[in-house]
Amino acid sequence: MTEIIQGQVIAAFGRQYLVRMADGSEIACLTRGKKSAVVCGDMVEIKLTGEASAENDAQGVIERIAPRRSLLHRSETFREKLIAANVTQIIVVLAAEPSFDDGLLARCLVAAHDQQLDALIVLNKCDLHDAAAAARKRLKPYRAIGYRVLELSAKQNVSQLRPLLQGHTSVLVGQSGMGKSTIINALLPDAQAATREISSALDSGKHTTTHARLYRIDDSSSMIDCPGVQAFGLHHLSFGGIEEGFVEFAKYRGQCRFYDCRHLHEPGCALQHAVEAEEIDARRLELFRQITAK
Known part of the structure; x- marks a missing residue:
């Protein structure tokens, strides 16, 4: 009987996955069937299909996904796209x-609340006073x-970010031009080399640059x-669920005149009254309306 071994998915491309084992070795794996719900960060059980040799690396098949601590979806344009699992921050x-x-x-913070994840806002390029x-x-x-906001200038120093990563599996997101890649390269100088190794292991070339990748910072992060x-x-x-993700709305929940209030322009809306009393930021209520309108 072929041995079942456990590992973590650190990269994916199509139905090909790179799984890191407890000893640090990495095995290229496939899934059974055409459809797969395996994502980066998943803990999986695999069965080896080919032993490592001088000519070839070991290969395997993913047999089972372990229960997930968290699961993140890609934005609505790709409605059924799962992108990362077992994130904590x-x-x-x-x-x-x-x-x-x-x-x-706002959308990222709602997602964090839904999955019970820590949330950290990093404001980069603070040297532009x-x-x-x-x-x-x-x-x-x-x-x-109550949200944590860390100010830094990634091209100068990211040392103040490092302690906030300890013990976490963190996922970084950001618009183009925000400096996310600069932060990653500063924290993980070998990240680009690791990406090339992943591409080689999965035989997928440049396409892995558009897929999630997991990097080890240290033994706990x-x-x-x-x-x-x-x-x-x-x-x-x-x-x-979206309403709950706007954490400052909590104490007003259930106080609207109508039980099915959408917090638009209904009479007796507790959130609108809170905005008028400057207890809730007006822009935050506007963002909530934009998100729930879609």
Whole structure:
């Protein structure tokens, strides 16, 4: 009987996966059947189909996915696309310049709340002082409701980020131009070389640059990079689930005049009253309306 061994998926391309074993070795694997729900970060059980030799690396078949601690979906354009599993922290990378999309930020924070993940906002390019001041003002409502905001200049120093990664499997997301790649390369100088090794192992060339990859930072910390992913899909969430992701709305829940209030312009809307009383940031309510309208 062929031995079943356990490992973690560190990269994927189509139905090909690279699985890292407990001893640090990596095995290229396939799944059975045409459809696969395996994603980067999954803990899996595999069965070897070919032993390592001087000419070939070991190969295997994924037989089972272990229960997941968390699961993230790609944004609505790819509604059924799963992108990462077993994440414990979402890091949203913003920049002082160019201006960031706070709608994408809000969506990421809702996804974090839904999966019970820690959330960290990183404001990059803070050496651009005037732009940083404006960005800092936009993030003030997020600090006020308890979100952590770390300010840095990735081209100069990312050392203050390292302690916040300890013990976590963090996923980094951000719009183009925010400096996410700069942060990854500063934290993981060997990341580009690792990507080339993954491409070679999966025989997939440059295409792996558009797929999630997991990098080991140390024995207790990992990072998943999801190239091209700016926000996470929320289509699987109900109206109430999205509402819960706006954490400052919690104390007003159930206080609207109508039980099915959509928090638009209904009379007696507790959230609208809270905005008028400056207890809730008006922009946050606007973002909620935009997300639930889609």
